[in-house]
Amino acid sequence: MDDILVGRVMTSEAITVHPDTFVEEAASLLLENDIGSLIVVDDDGRLEGILTTTDFVHIVAASKPKAKTTVERYMSTDVTTASAQDAITDVADVMIAEGIHHLPVIDDEGNVIGVVSTTDLTEYISGLKPRRTA
Template structure:
């Protein structure tokens, strides 16, 4: 069974508020040895996310900024200028925040992270209130599952239930998360299905296919053997 975000998320979340000053944000990240945190309003609803990148960008732009009276800023530069003057989380945070729910699968959260290029996802309840946070490290915990756990799940979910294959016809071995499937199946279409389902099991690093198809029965049935001498049709 695929694991969900609620099983691996961090429940004790370091958070900031829209009015949290720049220096306090830096202190929070340093004190807790984290690279980012969610920003919540008075109802614990996530309104944005602050990352080290946001804070470093603020300092980088500020250090290269020249007196505004000497230049007329073009529209693309005005946003950078506003960030240069930013002093609170509300002005520095990235919005809108990309969030997930605890019942979502870990694989779904990984895709969201990849799609949006983020390293952490605030986890919210049905009312969008913050209840946890999932980082890339949290998601990687699924790969700490033992080989025996992975093997048993594949046997249960893939071999017997999903494809209806008897376990004595499919051998599953797992070493360091690498799965090897061996044995025989009735139909050739069962082979890619078995590989695909094995990949969906949490903790699987890769799948080596050793499955083959049962030999097809011969064209001659038991009653289609040689005709007895003197036989034939009249």
Template sequence: MRVKSFMTSPALTIGPDQSIADAADLMITNRISGLPVVDHDGRLVGIVSERDLLRRHNGGPPRRPHWLQLMTQKNALAGEPERFHTLTVGNVMTPSPVTVTESTLIEEAGRLLEQRRFKRLPVMRGNAVVGVISRSDLLRALPRAIGKAEEAARHDAPMTDERLVELERQYWMQRTRSLK
């Protein structure tokens, strides 16, 4: 099974010069948690996620998660409206993301998502982003994979039995010949 069969396509994308408020709005409206970032020529330059938007970008690590500070500290919200309109996607994105192609095996995409702890991978055709494969897309692939495995087991069982019977027959024929 290939990525092409399960990816979400076409991919929603965003430009690096757009505000993080625009990115948040696009993600919320489309119920997604990340977007490939493409330049004005359509080339992939990064990926931006909910986590990127919620992370504090002031040079130093916060003592606790930024989103938690926003919810629990009254003065933490003071600069947030301005921050969401002045910071750009390019300021917070992860540059040069790991990608796959449409012909990548679904198993390989799953391995990358698991090992790298990613939630999504851009799917490329040459230099163009044609889709996104996410963990939820892999869940959609699971019933089909299980069905194929069950079908193969049903189909292969009689053949395996036939092979075993034939091997046993040949063994006994050889044994009978050697006794004569």
């Protein structure tokens, strides 16, 4: 499996938001799209951070957010990323080592081109997700 690249298993339609998106809108996007993370980008599509369902657990438990709170306040900014040319075994190792479930996939300029999740990897290995070419 060292020859299987992230570009074959990633979800290329990453749902993105901007840092000034309200957390209420972000929560709605997660629910409506049945996803576990939102990739936070700037106006040029460059990665700024990631907001996950785990972040929402912390938001509710710790601070009980007020209306009009933005994503920027809660997103993670020290984001581990992947390239479409990374081997999925390498990405899986990173996810396990760092205890994370979503990796934004970026190009050489830092633009988000997709996201790879533990679900993507599991579906691929189990044969449920069709193989794609990057």
